[in-house]
Structures are given as structure tokens and as C-alpha cells.
Amino acid sequence: MSRNRRPLVLAAAVATAVTLGASALTLPALAAVGGGKAAPPKLELKDGTLDWGLKESFRKYVVGMAHGTIEATDGAKQAAGNGVFTFTGGTGTYDTGTHATATAFKGAVRFASTAHRFDIKIADVKVRTEGKTGAIQADVTLNGATQNDIDLAALDLSAVRPGQGEGGAMTFKDIPATLTADGAKAFNGMYQAGDKLDPATLTVKAATGTPTDKPTHKPTDKPTDKPTDKPAPTPTRTVTPTGTPTTPGRPAGRVVDGSLSWGLKKSFRTYISSGGKVTVAGGAQKISGGYKFPHAKASVDSGAKKVDASFGGSVRFTYKAHGIDMKFSDLKVRANGAKGTLTVDVTTPKGMNNNVKFATLDLSKASYQAKGDVVRLTKVPAAFTAAGAKQFANGTVGSIYKAGQRIDPVTVALSFSEGAELPAVAAEAADGTGATGSGSVGGDTVGGGTGTAALGDAGSLAATGSGLPSAVLLGTAGAAVAAGAGAVYAARRRRGTELA
Template identity: 70%
Template sequence: MAANRRPITLAAAVATAVTLGATALTLPALAADSGNAAAPQVELKDGTLDWGFKESFRKYVTGMAAGKIEATDGAKQAADNGVFTFTDGKGTYDTGTHATDVAFKGSVRFSSTAHGFDIKVADVKVRTKGTSGAIQADVSLNGTAQNDIDVAKLDLTGITPGTGEGGAMTYKDIPATLTADGAKAFNGMYKEGDKLDPATLSVKQGGAPTEKPTETPKPTDKPTETPKPTAKPTETPKPTAKPTATATPKPTSGTEQPAGEVHDGSLAWGVKESFRRYIESGGGATLSGGAEKNDNGYDFPYAKGDVDSDAKKLDASFGGAVRFQYKAHGIDMKFSDIKVAASGTKGTLTVDVTTPKGTNNDVKFATLDLSKASYTAKDDVVVLDKVPAAFTAAGAKQFESEDAPSGYKEGDAIDPVTVALAVADGAQLPGGSGGTGDTAGTGGSGSTGGGSSDLGGSVGGGTGGSMASTGASVPTGALLGTAGVIVAAGAGAVFVARRRTS
């Protein structure tokens, strides 16, 4: 009886069957399964690894951090701040365990004098076994090295090989996520499990296996084919006329009903999770005007609104404000007067953005994707739940400074929006605040007030309205220890000192 073959994974497919030629790549026979000779090692050569770590981090380094990226020692970077290619990969493939181990040449250095960090990634390796793997590297943070750590976890599930230049086996766009050691190496500004840029691995066989494994016999018989039916089944005749539809009246309360006058409501929104984490690393957020903290951001109280379930339209305004402050990086931004306008499958989130320079009123901050939202009231409440949101060009521009463009761009995802509107007096809104109502972080003592001038003298130790210069008065170590290394998980643009007023 034929031996069972293991699933073809990255490790299992990298070996080339010598008898089929240099460009024919296939699964080798499994000596370890036969119980005879020891499994041979297959040499791998001319490997490349294309990986950019994280696109938003690269933009941060060359943008607001006014830093530079250097690829040396055999590594190179694609144009327009693209991904890195690590070259001259050499290693082995174990035909018994199906494990690969490939080391590459090249190092990449990220540095910024303004934000006080110097990070070097070198001695990059890729190790895989089955459908799992890791990208390992030596990471030096301001001169302190952590060697041979797993920076990224690779998931090879469903990844199939392709043929590259010169008969190379190429695995494109392998999903990668940050490991706990990787998060620690980058000073904790990312968290374990954060999504990183995908990786593309390419390898060639360097020579014949050092010992030919025993061939696994192929099955001699094909499975018996199932006979095809000789005649089509008789078709069921279609009805000649549709039954007359009887209109069922909708209930007036309890389950579902058309919405109308709005009596109460709430908005749950966190702006952008990675931005919040960045601020909390060295500053804080202050809530005012009835806004409260919840587990995933903030709840803003209802002000006014209208909803029409039949027409699938909704307009609502919300009170309260959240103010983000990070004194060391000269950041002071307040978001208030939040409005949601929705029609059909599309919507817009509008906010007032206040800095010491003044207030930009009614900024069309984000677009809303309502393609899966329901405007129908349930238990007298219309809920647009976790609506996907993305920056508009005007929203991304709010994070622009005079020194550097915004690290965000139109279309970048931000936190989803949940709107709940009660269309009957006393209807119970879902969830509640989800938090304690206390102010978050250390960025203030309480209310920020309601006017655009209330930010003037509160930042930078009473600077009369001017924001603190970025990093100029902060020791390198302290700045790096808080948030100078990475704008967490795509925070992108957070340097708003001396920002332009739109």
C-alpha cells in the first residue's frame, strides 16, 4: 500500500527533484517515513527575501521624524521608500523534518536625530517548518543589541509556490505578524500580533541531496470513477404565475419598525487605535463635555439628529470632546462637534479639529462604508454597528506639519464608528458607555472647555500658544523610551507642531 504523503508546504516544496532538471520543483520522497536511511539535507542558495517591515513605519521615519533609512551590506531598498531586499540567501532544507533555514546578507538602519532613535536590523534569517515560520534578526536599539530574536511570525497556510527567475522557487506575500520579542525590540510601541508587511521568499537548490532517500511507491490503481448519469432528471415545471403577495403590516413596537423622530443616541469611536497608543506612551487623552472612555475608544453623547429608515438616510450630531496631548512631541489636538451623515451605502464623519493655532470647523474627516449597515430599528433603536471608516484627504491633512507632510493618506483605515439612535422615548441604547467615565491617560486635569482658544497656554509649560518643538528639549533616551521609535502600528502622522491651518 502506498505511503501517505504529507501536505506540500514551503519547506516540503523547496527541494528540487534532480532527475527532473534544475527548473522542475517538486516534493521530495520522504526518507524519514520509510524508516530506512537518514533524511538527507538539500542545499539552498541564491535566496532573496523581500520585506519592508511596516510601510507606515517607513513613512514615519522619512516623514515627520525627518530621519533616514539606509540599506547596506547587501540589502537594497525599492524606489519611493519601498520594501527591502535581503540577498545571497544560503541555507538548507531537511527532507525528513521539512524544515528550512536560510540566512541572508544585508542590514537596514532607521535613524532620526529629531526623534532620537537609531535602529539597525541585521543578520536576517528565515526559518520554517510545515505551515509556520519566523523572520529572525539581530536588532540594535540605540546601541543595545538583541540577537537572533524572532521579529515576525510567518503563516504559510495556503501559500503555494511559483517559479521565479532561473528556476527559483518563490513564495509570494507570506502574511507576517509581530512577535512579542519583536515588539520588545522596538521598545513596545507595537504589540504582539500587529500586522506587518507580507514577505516574499525565493530560493534555489544548490545541489543534489547528500543522500538519496528511499522512494515512496506510487499507487498502482486509480480510484474507480463514479459513472455519470445517462439522463438528466425530469425538470420540475415552473409555476405559471406568482402568488399574489399579501402585505404584512409591520409591528408598531418590540421587534422591527421604520424609524422616525430621534429621542436619544450615542456615538462610539476611538479616532485611531494606533494613534491612541502612541499618545499614551508619553502623553494622554482628556475627555470633556459628557464624553466617556470605553474599552475600544470613547462614547460621545447625543445632541440632535434625524433618521429615515425607509429612505436609508441619517443625520446626527454628538457632543463631548477628546483632547490628545503629548508635550514632548509638541502635540495638542482636540476633536469635537462630531457629526455623522449617512445615505444608503455611503456616509461621512465630520469633526472640528482644534490646535493652539485655532480650530478647523466641520472637517470632512472620514468616509463611512455602510454597505452592510441596517437602518431598520430594532427594539426602537437604529444601530449602525462598527461601520468601517477611512481618512479623507482633508482628514489626513489635519496631521500635517510645516516641517513634514502627513504620514497618513486618503483611504487609510481608522477606527470604526458605531451610531445608536433611539426612535422612541425611553428606548434602551445598547452597551452604555463601556467605561468608567474617567479621563484617560495623563494629558490633562479634566475639561478642555468649549472654545477654540482654550488650548493656547496649556501646552509646553505656558508657551503662550506655541507648541513645543519636537524632541529639541527631550533627552534622546527618554524620547526613545516613550514614543520616538515607532508610531505604533501605523499611527503615521502625529507631529503637528507648527501645523498649517487649513
């Protein structure tokens, strides 16, 4: 996405935790001693996590070609399906003077292969940042020889924007990481300095210490000096000055709940259902005609007709026989008047494409006004952007989809109160006209052509970046599944292996 003139980096954003207010973080008020300047205070960090897969192709190599094992211990854990690692129990400090951070995590990960004769252990993982840069530091043991506290990976925070997690945690998602020279040595030269590693996601939380337990106002220094001169002019009568008695504990207009319902594209779902699998995670749910994603954070300005909303959860489409593995997560809706965009993170075996402007939204008929304390943007028409269509590209013949091609509509519901009832709106497919059939897949030809149900003239569906010479899928035109809903496809796939 666009880069601001003032880059938002980890250190500066930790300081904003105070104003974000989810955990009432406060800095101690340190008084100058003897008229001198007090040293800038340090803010303690706790409950940190580091989600980092090191390098996906290396993980695949270890359990694949090398016939080895991966073991996460001592507080580290690995996601299912040979996924990324989570290092837990992070503690550290944020220096309010230099804006530097240092966080240490629990856990170790060991990669071992008897067949390929290597044993690599990564432990005592630390993350430090200052300004736009940072590093992941660790103790690395290669075949019994340990290098302590080496910079394993360099971090680039110049374009990283902070988000807010549970309990006021600050989350810095998908920080770009590259291998250092010391890191390359630790891996016995299998990789080179500068090689791209998996992005890292860092979550930190400012510890709520004792500074606010004993305020420095010194109200009891002279408790008997004219105690009745200022008998407290009843300031408590202004607790609800905004006249919002139904929500006295919240600023007016704050979104507290919500959801996004979306089916991606009906013909694509139908294709996957012919032999693949759909998996939802992170709070997402399968609903009639698509998927429902939970509210993460949002702001609404009904008067200006603006919505900025983010949603959690993910949906993953896999079709092993055809080499397809695509996950859609971190959905965002940005609406301004009659126009809007749907942004998503798209993950394939080749890596993650962050903040893809996936679809344009037509909000010309949408109402931004709340009814029953809920703003509803219902069945908003959506169409592929060029970037969205590109996510389905096969390296040989390109994408079967084109910019401007209709996909399933989007329904957003955002509530201003905990008790408001969110609409149980099913996602509704809108491939083309939404008609139930005239020989086309859901009312349009998936490849953007004019023929009957097919995957386009080239016959390629999603090149999902599987690292293998990906599936070139040959559409079998006209084999309808359930009245114009889809087609039956055959696939041809070559096998290959890839280390990096």
C-alpha cells in the first residue's frame, strides 16, 4: 500500500498504545532531580509473540527431500501442516528516548536430517528494532557447534503499519526479513546473505505497572490545609456530556462488533468443490453461499459516508490434484461515498501477497445510516481489480480472470452497541447476471470469453505458486454441475522439487 512520509515503525507505534486505549497503558511521570533533566523512561513489554516460519521452502525441504524432522520445544510451537513457528512469552523494553525496542522470547526449533547430515537448532530468539530497521537474533547450533546471539535475519520496518490486537497488544504484521551473512554461515552455506526469508509478525503488549497506582500529584502532602476551600465541584455530573445515555462507556460512533459476508466467486467455489477442500480458520465461518468473517476493528462516519473496516479469520482453498493452495485473510473494506475497495492478503506456497487491492466495490446504492445501531452495506456489487485477477495467474498462460469481471457481492454489518442484532445475511453469488443458467458458469464464462462453461481458452485456473511447475488446468466445456453452477476439470501436473 502507499508509504507515508512518516514511516510507521515498531518503536514509534508502541508509544501510541497509550492513546489506543485498549489497556490503559501509562508512562511513569518522572520528576527532574535537582533541576536536571530526567532520563527518558523505558516502558516494559510483556506477553509478546513472534510468528515466523524462518523459510517455508527450507521447512518443506527438511520434511520432504531430506526425510528429516522439525521439533518446536520450550515454549515454541509450530502451526499445523508444517506451518510457521510461534515463539511465546516475549518480554522486553521500549526506550521512549531512542524509540528502540528489545524483546526476548521463549522457545526453540530444531531441524534435523540423518540422510542429509545436518542438525540445526535455533533458540533464545530476540527481536530488536530502532528506526526503520531491526533484526531477529538467536543462538544457532549447527551440528553441535553453537554461535550465540547472532543476527539471523535483518528486518525492514519502513513500510510496516501497526495494528491493534487483543488486550491492547500492538501487532506488526508481515515484517519483511532477509538472511544475514552470519545467518547464512549458520545454515552451512545452504543460503546466501540477502536471501528472502518468511515475513515475521511481532506482537507486543505494554505492561501495566504501578506508576498509576500512586499518582505523583501528591494530594496528601497537606491534607488539613483548608480542606473545605474547594469542596470538589461535583465534576462527576459531566460523565455523559455527549448525551448518549445508552452507551455511557463508549465514545459515540465506536464500532464494537460486526462481520463481513462474502463468497469470493461462485464458479471458483464450485470448481474447488469438484475435488478440493475449503477450510475456514481464525473465527471465520462457512455460511450459505460463502463465508462470514468476524469484525477486528472499524470506524464509521455516516455523515461523510466513509467506512474503514478490518476483519479477522481466513478461508483456504486447496485442490491437491491440481496444485492449488490459496488462503485469503486480513480482509479490509474501505468505502468512501459511491466507491470502495476490498483488500485481502493472499497466501500461496510461494509466499504471501499483502494488502492486495482485490476488488472494487459499487456503493452507489448503499446507505451509511445506522438502523437499530447497526450500519449495513448489503450485497454490495464487487468486481476484480487487475491485482485481484492476477492472484489467479498461472505462470505459463496468465490469469483466467480479468479486471472488471464480477465476483460475489460483499455484505458488511457494523454495530455501535454490544446488544445490537447483526443481520444473518447469507453471502450471495453474483457471477455475471446471477441467472441460474444458460450454459455459463454462474452466468459468466470464467475465462472472460463468450463460450459455455469453461475455464477460458487457455484452460488455466489459479497458478497458486505451489513451487512445483504448477498445474495447467484444461477446462472441459459444458459439463455443468447443478444448473450452470460449474464445470468438471482435468489437470496435468509435472512433479518437481525445490529447496529455496
